[in-house]
Amino acid sequence: MTQLWPWYVSGPLLGLIVPLLLWLGNKDFGISANLRHVCAMWPGKKPAFFQYDWRKETWNLLFALGLLAGGFLAGYLYPGDPVHLNGTVLERIKSWGLDDPQAIVPLKLFATSALASWKVWVYLLLGGFLIGFGARYGGGCTSGHAITGIAALQLPSLVAVVFFFVGGLIGAWWILPGLIAWITGGAG
């Protein structure tokens, strides 16, 4: 369990989720829809977009709880080795002020102690905001568009994924270096 699962094992396992959900109850694999369901649970006044019976989507919320439990099993009970990165990528990331990987994610950004810095809060809330806003605007995230949508030959999903990468490349090359250096005090 502690070894890295290679792509040709983990990719097919993730892909298997699509037919499993269809076979169980004709359900579409799409994780970000749960963000909308959480908003729909709000008992007070809310935008029309959230006025529907979220209880009918309980299956997806249970699926999301399963993701949490699966993460617990894999990460908490059987923590893996630190990530071994491509050397060029590692040097670039270190130039932003981050350390050699000691876990699955950088401690300067995601350790609980990192939350002592308000800059880390800005970073996390900004990233989350863009993900939540963009996923609903674009009608899905990686699971719904990149895996399910393309597998079901949906041209809109292919377009969405191409633009996931447009946004991702802009973020990774032009925004992230400065943003991380701003947090760590590194060079960027």
Place this chain on the structure above:
Amino acid sequence: MRFFFGLAYFLVGVLGGVTLVQSQAASWYRIQEMFQFGAFHMYGMIMSAIVVAMIGVWLLRGKRSLEGPEIKINDKARTWTRYIVGGTIFGLGWALAGACPGPTLALIGAGWPAYLILFAGMILGTWVYGLLREMLPH
């Protein structure tokens, strides 16, 4: 029966959560490596997932699901602005945070509470989209 299906959806989620962590697809580092074209790992994962999902969809289409409804794929609306603008905004967030919604949940479970803040940001972004939806071009 309802309990059985609830449990089944939960267990499919467990499979997803374990896989996302063990494959390091949930890793901030792997997402940066992907966007910097540093390794094949993430591309291999996404492409092999699509192939398996595609075969599954092809085999199951038109059959009856265990819960009853016929298995069919709903075509997505062909209004392009939302996929271009929304997709770009999502991609920006994906690269900045180094995670998408599924891995975020798996990492909260794996014992990284900072991802709760990221998750709160996602809820906030979803809510603001709901507020502005009528004003946005789709």
